[in-house]
Amino acid sequence: MSEVAKEERKKRRTLVLRPSSRTINISVSGIHGVHQSTRDTNGFICPSRKSFSLGGGSKVLEKSALQTPRQVVRVIDEEDNDVTPQPLYQADPAAAQAKASRFFLDEISAGSASDQTTATGSFSRPFSRSIFGSSRISSQSTIESLNEEIEDTFSKRDLPINFPDVPGKRDTVKEHVTEDMLREVTDVYISETDSMSLLDIPSTFVSVDADDAEAIMERNHQYAELCRNRMADDKYVDRSVQTLNGAAKNKHVQSDSILMVDSATTVTTWDMYDTLTCPEQWEEPGSQVPGRSEGPEAGLDPSRGAERSVSVGSTASSASAASSLKEVEAFGSALTAESDQQRIMQSDRFHHCLLVMERSLLGNTFQPKLAAYRQLPVTQDPDCVMKPGMVEQREQEAQSPPSPAVECLWAFSCELSRGRSVSSMAWNKKNPDLLAVGYGEFGSSNQKPGLVCCWSLKNPTWPERAIQCGSAVTSLDFSSNNPSQLAVGMQDGCIDIYNVKSPESKACVLSSSDCPNRHLDPVWQLRWTQQELSLTGEEEVESLFSVAADGRISEWFICGSGLDCIDLMELKKTQPAKKKAGGTKTESVLSALTPGLCFDFHPTDSSVYLVGTWEGLIHKCCCSNNQQFVDTYRKHFCPVNCIIWSPLSPDVFLSCSSDWTIQLWKQDLHRPVLTFSSAQAAVCDIKWSPKWATVFGAVNEGQLEIWDLNFSLLEPVIVQPAAGTVKMTTLLFALQADCVLVGDSDGHVAVYQLQNPQVGEGSQVDLLEAIIRSAAPRQL
Amino acid sequence: MAGIEYGEVEETLKRIEAHKGVIGTIVVNAEGIPIRTTLDNSTTIQYAGLFRQLTMMARSTVREIDPQNDLIFLRLRSKKHEILVAPDNDFLLIVIQNPCE
Numbered sequence: 001m002s003e004v005a006k007e008e009r010k011k012r013r014t015l016v017l018r019p020s021s022r023t024i025n026i027s028v029s030g031i032h033g034v035h036q037s038t039r040d041t042n043g044f045i046c047p048s049r050k051s052f053s054l055g056g057g058s059k060v061l062e063k064s065a066l067q068t069p070r071q072v073v074r075v076i077d078e079e080d081n082d083v084t085p086q087p088l089y090q091a092d093p094a095a096a097q098a099k100a101s102r103f104f105l106d107e108i109s110a111g112s113a114s115d116q117t118t119a120t121g122s123f124s125r126p127f128s129r130s131i132f133g134s135s136r137i138s139s140q141s142t143i144e145s146l147n148e149e150i151e152d153t154f155s156k157r158d159l160p161i162n163f164p165d166v167p168g169k170r171d172t173v174k175e176h177v178t179e180d181m182l183r184e185v186t187d188v189y190i191s192e193t194d195s196m197s198l199l200d201i202p203s204t205f206v207s208v209d210a211d212d213a214e215a216i217m218e219r220n221h222q223y224a225e226l227c228r229n230r231m232a233d234d235k236y237v238d239r240s241v242q243t244l245n246g247a248a249k250n251k252h253v254q255s256d257s258i259l260m261v262d263s264a265t266t267v268t269t270w271d272m273y274d275t276l277t278c279p280e281q282w283e284e285p286g287s288q289v290p291g292r293s294e295g296p297e298a299g300l301d302p303s304r305g306a307e308r309s310v311s312v313g314s315t316a317s318s319a320s321a322a323s324s325l326k327e328v329e330a331f332g333s334a335l336t337a338e339s340d341q342q343r344i345m346q347s348d349r350f351h352h353c354l355l356v357m358e359r360s361l362l363g364n365t366f367q368p369k370l371a372a373y374r375q376l377p378v379t380q381d382p383d384c385v386m387k388p389g390m391v392e393q394r395e396q397e398a399q400s401p402p403s404p405a406v407e408c409l410w411a412f413s414c415e416l417s418r419g420r421s422v423s424s425m426a427w428n429k430k431n432p433d434l435l436a437v438g439y440g441e442f443g444s445s446n447q448k449p450g451l452v453c454c455w456s457l458k459n460p461t462w463p464e465r466a467i468q469c470g471s472a473v474t475s476l477d478f479s480s481n482n483p484s485q486l487a488v489g490m491q492d493g494c495i496d497i498y499n500v501k502s503p504e505s506k507a508c509v510l511s512s513s514d515c516p517n518r519h520l521d522p523v524w525q526l527r528w529t530q531q532e533l534s535l536t537g538e539e540e541v542e543s544l545f546s547v548a549a550d551g552r553i554s555e556w557f558i559c560g561s562g563l564d565c566i567d568l569m570e571l572k573k574t575q576p577a578k579k580k581a582g583g584t585k586t587e588s589v590l591s592a593l594t595p596g597l598c599f600d601f602h603p604t605d606s607s608v609y610l611v612g613t614w615e616g617l618i619h620k621c622c623c624s625n626n627q628q629f630v631d632t633y634r635k636h637f638c639p640v641n642c643i644i645w646s647p648l649s650p651d652v653f654l655s656c657s658s659d660w661t662i663q664l665w666k667q668d669l670h671r672p673v674l675t676f677s678s679a680q681a682a683v684c685d686i687k688w689s690p691k692w693a694t695v696f697g698a699v700n701e702g703q704l705e706i707w708d709l710n711f712s713l714l715e716p717v718i719v720q721p722a723a724g725t726v727k728m729t730t731l732l733f734a735l736q737a738d739c740v741l742v743g744d745s746d747g748h749v750a751v752y753q754l755q756n757p758q759v760g761e762g763s764q765v766d767l768l769e770a771i772i773r774s775a776a777p778r779q780l
Numbered sequence: 781m782a783g784i785e786y787g788e789v790e791e792t793l794k795r796i797e798a799h800k801g802v803i804g805t806i807v808v809n810a811e812g813i814p815i816r817t818t819l820d821n822s823t824t825i826q827y828a829g830l831f832r833q834l835t836m837m838a839r840s841t842v843r844e845i846d847p848q849n850d851l852i853f854l855r856l857r858s859k860k861h862e863i864l865v866a867p868d869n870d871f872l873l874i875v876i877q878n879p880c881e
Contacts, residue, residue: 268840273847340809341816344871345789353866353873354792356853360864361799364879462795 359458366460369409372753373457373737406706406720406740406752412437412455413748414462420451422743424475425732430483432735433457434464436500437749440472440491452476452488454500455749465500470513479528481542485509489523489546495556495563497544512556512563521549521595529601531623545601547611551593553621569626571596571613600643600653610653612640618655620667635663635672642686648693649768658682662698662707666772673775678705678716685731693764694771695757697740699728704742704752708759709771720752801878803861808832808872831874835867 074084206216230236265271344350363370371378412435420439428434433456440450450473453463472491479485484501488508495518496508512518523546530542544556545568554565573594595614602608607623608630616636619629638659646652651667660680663672681700689695694709698716705716722728722744730743738754797805797818804819808828817824839851854865866873 268844270840270843270847273843340813341807342786344807344809344815346786347870349868350871350873351789351792353868353871354789354796357864357866357873357875358792358796358799360853360855361796361802361875361877364862364877365800367879461799 358462362459362461366410369751370457372407372409373734373739373751375737404706404708404717404754404756404758406704406718407755409739409751409753410460411748411750412453412460412463413746414453416451416463416466417453417747420448420747421727421745422730422747422749423473425730425741425743425749426477426486427732427735428478428483429480435732435741435749436476436478436486437743438473438476438488439747440474448472450488450490452486452498454486465503467498467500469496470494474522474524475526475546477526477528477544479542479544480530481528487526487528487544489526489548491522493519493521493523493548493550495519495523495526495544495546497563510558510561510563512565514562515559515564517554517565517567518563519546519548519550519552519554523548524595524597525599527599527601529606531606545599545609547596547599549595549597549614551595553596553599553611567626568623569611569621569629571611571619573615595639597639598642600645603645603647604650610643610645612643612655612657614639616640616657616659618643618665631670633665633670633672635675636661638682641682641684644686644688646688646693646768647690648688649765652768652772654686654688654696656683656686656698660700662686664772673772674709674713676707676713678714678719679703684729687731687733690733690735691738692757692759693768695759695764697731697733699731699742701727701729704728704731704740706740706754706757708757710759710764710767713771713775717757718754796875799877801880803876803878805876806872806874808874810870827874827876828872831863831865832872835865835872839867 074082077083206213210216368378417437417439421441422437423440424438426436428436435455435457437453437455438450439453441448450469450471452465452467452469452473454465454467456464467488469488469490470492471494473488474491475489477487479487484499486498486500488496488498490496495512497510499509525547527545528542529545544563545553546556546565547553551571552567553569553571555568556563556565558564571594572592596611597614598612600610602610609621609623611619611621613619616634616638618633618636618640620631620633622630633655636655636657636659638657640655640657643653643655646654652673653665653667654662655665655672656662660677660682662676662683664674664676665672676698679700679702681702683698683700686698687696689697692708695717696707698705698707702722704718704720704722706718706720708717711717720742726748727745728742729745732741732743733739734741734751738757740752740754741749742752743749793805793807793816796802804823804827805817806814806819806824806827807816808814808831812828812832814824814828819827834856835851835854838854842849842851851867854867856863856865861876861878864875864877
């Protein structure tokens with residue numbers, strides 16, 4: 001009650017402030033009157049917004065009134081119950097005020113123009129209707145008619161009714177959804193709700209057997225009676241009532257158009273698998289990369305589809321083939337491309353990819369050669385254009401009977417190695433495709449630091465590893481226990497052990513440079529050998545043995561961070577002319593030891609080994625006896641360059657020397673069984689073939705010779721002269737192929753394939769035995 | 781891995797580019813933008829775009845058959861030359877070689 005009174009008081013206040021016209025006055029009083037009446041009738045809703053309620057007499061409202069604090073309108077009915085309807089809409093008061101004020105000013109002008117008495121409801125009604133959609137309309141017909149009139153004016157006016165934003169979308173504070181929250185496993189429990197009764201119309205049928213059936217039946221009877229008598233009765237009069245139809249009003253509502261985005265994905269098996277197995281590595285969603293490539297260079301790509309950038313995760317349809325070019329920006333995109341480039345170039349995987357790529361490329365180029373090496377049938381490239389010269393050559397080859405020859409397949413060489421002389425080569429024990437080559441010039445004035453290159457068969461153009469060494473490399477060997485360990489012996493007597501597994505480590509793992517017992521002269525040969533019983537008593541321990549120019553044969557083992565050695569043997573000079581130890585002054589000046597140039601362990605009994613010396617003597621020694629030689633073989637009168645046991649035939653070994661000869665020995669005989677000499681040059685290297693017992697290869701400076709004892713004892717089967725002025729220095733047989741590797745003084749390691757060797761089946765061991773037996777009696 | 785030097789990678793790339801029979805080399809980043817190439821602009825972009833799609837299709841095929849599998853190398857032999865593609869999540873390495881030379 002007090003609220004309404006307050007309202008009225010306000011109205012009076014406003015009246016005072018504003019110069020009121022007569023019409024207004026009337027209206028105001030009218031308002032009052034109406035208001036009073038409405039109060040009584042109370043069919044009317046006043047919107048609770050204060051401005052609107054005041055707007056009942058809105059003509060007189062002014063801004064000041066609007067700014068009054070909000071009053072709540074309460075509707076009280078006859079019984080003084082508060083039937084104030086709750087608003088359907090709670091608008092932002094500030095916004096509402098601003099906009100409402102505008103409205104009202106307009107309205108006022110409209111109202112004054114129309115010059116009509118207004119009812120309280122009229123002005124607010126359009127408002128209320130528009131806001132609330134539909135509101136209860138008072139049943140007062142007078143108000144109705146007035147309303148209709150006002151409506152017309154309003155519709156004619158076409159007022160820009162700016163309602164404050166109906167919060168159709170409430171600005172609820174969005175809870176910030178974090179990643180963690182998304183990842184949380186939430187349990188959703190689904191349970192049955194209680195039954196909600198939406199409509200319950202109890203039936204009006206009553207069973208005949210019910211308790212109060214009697215009473216009901218009685219009543220029904222009475223009612224039927226009444227109905228029948230109704231016609232003539234004065235008590236009941238027919239009367240019609242018409243329900244008034246509410247005036248319908250059309251209303252348009254406009255909302256912001258909802259943005260629709262088409263999204264599609266192709267579900268693939270692996271997509272599901274990926275999401276299942278690694279949910280934290282979700283691919284970026286296939287949504288568009290906005291605007292990246294909106295402006296490719298003009299004319300570069302005419303076809304623009306609506307294609308979005310697809311991540312690797314989803315597939316692009318073939319239809320969008322051309323449009324994907326849209327994604328590609330011109331080279332002008334500087335920064336991102338730069339950083340990308342850096343990142344990519346330094347990534348591990350890129351490096352690996354490059355490796356694979358290089359090998360594939362080389363595989364393409366070298367395919368025939370590698371196939372020949374691996375003894376696979378060489379396929380002709382069908383699209384390869386045959387040069388005319390080659391055709392003739394092939395014809396010739398087909399015609400002539402095959403004779404043993406070597407064909408050069410390829411040569412390992414690169415810029416690093418060019419110009420250096422190959423001093424030693426060794427196959428990796430575990431991976432037969434890896435070859436270690438040591439380069440070093442010795443005897444020449446320019447002491448270039450040595451180089452060790454690890455070549456892979458798959459890449460003949462660039463070594464897998466290139467290690468710079470302290471001084472010229474004289475020997476190397478791979479370990480069998482640790483296949484990635486490579487021992488390198490150098491000209492200054494140092495022995496370094498490198499680990500070639502990882503590409504980064506260029507420094508040696510172990511070095512003997514700090515060892516006090518180290519060799520002071522070039523280490524001519526190194527060998528890793530497994531001893532049955534090593535010094536420490538463990539079985540199958542591998543030890544490194546070396547023979548050096550200072551006349552010592554040493555066994556090396558790891559001591560602390562370096563190597564330490566134990567002398568296995570000292571090569572004392574055994575020339576009878578000289579006195580033994582402790583002699584004249586001349587003796588003490590000269591070293592009592594003679595340089596050892598080569599050695600080899602017996603293939604089966606690794607405690608026995610042979611040493612070749614500078615004097616030309618070959619000593620047989622035993623690991624357990626480090627004072628005396630077991631045996632001595634004399635024949636050479638020049639330094640023995642290489643000694644090698646036959647891998648297939650026991651007790652047979654070969655030796656070659658600078659006296660231009662190669663000698664074949666049997667262990668028990670003190671005289672060589674056979675002597676071979678073909679060229680007048682020092683034989684640098686000699687090797688048995690791993691496959692045939694009667695075949696061995698030798699290099700002297702000018703040529704490569706392959707001997708087959710079965711074929712001829714006087715001449716090599718195959719002779720391959722060196723190219724140009726290059727000197728051949730080392731030789732190595734390939735283990736699983738009929739190939740021979742020859743190193744020369746220019747840094748090339750040429751791979752020759754033995755063609756048509758004309759060796760019989762089997763390893764020919766018996767043949768060799770036979771030859772030796774037939775030759776042996778001659779020597780004894 | 782920090783151990784791989786930029787210089788070494790650069791060297792290897794140069795070796796590949798200078799290899800006998802290699803017509804061109806293209807390195808494409810994850811978005812399909814060529815970041816290094818020895819061919820001309822339009823050809824590069826064409827190759828990059830086309831091969832990116834082909835690689836994605838190839839990878840999809842391989843993984844569709846067995847999701848634990850993945851594509852590591854793709855070689856396309858045509859009449860005139862051979863195109864080798866080394867795909868990866870972050871990049872694409874394309875080399876065009878004429879093996880008959």
